[in-house]
Amino acid sequence: MSEFQGGPAAKVPAWRRPTPGESRWPVQVTVAGLIGLQLWLPAHLALGNRWALPAVEAVLLVVLTVANPLRLERGSAWFRRASLLLVAVASLANGASAVLLVAHLVDGDATHSPRGLLSEGGAVYLTNVVTFALWYWELDRGGPLSRKEGQDTEVDFLFPQMATPDVAPPDWEPTFPDYLYLSFTNSTAFSPTDTMPWTRWAKMLMLVQSATALCIAALVIARAVNVLP
Template sequence: MNDPAPTSAGKPAPGAGTTDSAGLPAWRQQTEGEQRWAAMAAVLTAVALQLFLPARLTVRPHWLLPALELLLVAALFAFHPHRRLDRRSRLLRTLSISLTAAISLANGWSAVTLVRELLHSTGAPNALALLGTGGAVWATNVIAFALWYWEWDRGGPAARAAGEHAYPDFLFPQMQTDGIAPPDWEPGFLDYLYVAFTNATAFSPTDTMPLSAWAKLLMILQSAVSLLTVLLVVARAVNILQ
């Protein structure tokens, strides 16, 4: 990878982000692996939200996918009991991606079923129950996409800690300007959760820009699912109230 273009003072050009003595940007520096607790808390929240949904909106039997997700969580802890995500392993990567895919599959099924009910004016006759169900699907959608962003940006948390990838998939503000974050700053799960939440509410990027094609496509898909869910749920709730 080419080093950032130097200025006349021999320093990296503005916008090059935090650099080390060798001129490497922050995303190429080796850092301490992030702790796993925020991601695990989000996964358990998604499982709880899936169990909260009416059985008619879930894959039958109702407990199947939540049980599978909890089993994958247990497997991840068994194979990597350490609190920091700094071990690169094909098995751990497969388990982690499978967990994210299971959450996405469960919520995708629920979202499609909910949209079908709304289009046919069936399902919950109570506006409050409908808003609660729609809110659970929307929140799980935010968590699922936050996990995808976290898992795929520069190869996942372990690869980010190792500084393996030459180019980032998401450009955070801390990566663009010197002096606003520690030199060893790395985005953690909460940063990706924020990206997913703002994309689901604003239907567009806010302060963090997607750079790679897959990141842009994922953000388009998340915005589309969020917009469709919000519009149909609110419209149906208003119709019930009237």
């Protein structure tokens, strides 16, 4: 008898068996948007030269796209390191922007325009959502290339479709939009919603994201309200 309801004839869920590589375009578009947000931020919220880190991210994105232009099929040690380096650089840039924004707000050096405060805070908040989505996507069960092999079934994030496979489509498996949604809800609710962190590193990463998002949102909104005419 199969471990899934429906007996031996029931189809094994896609996340537990080898499948074709994930489509690359959602990640490409999202990372391109992330780079655009970083370049849109004013110079006083950038670490060093405002063009340096986004330029590194753009180069890494091009290299990774050339390696797997349509689907994530081919993997190697250098591909894995380049992918993680891209996320690390994006996190460094966003972390610096978040720290600088908070410092300006605390010191009273931030812009006195409510619209400017909200737009700057919103950009940092959104880049925070994207960078953590990329971390979740890259680290869950060894990353997208590892997940497509379907060998590691010890989950880091338990999605609803995994907990209730009898009512989920048999071809469902987590892809980047699922991790983006996970990151967005964690940033807005400051806690898990439908997807639960299952391992300690996942819990700690979500904790850091929630704390960062809460700090940005609380300080930016409070400052914006204070300077309203």
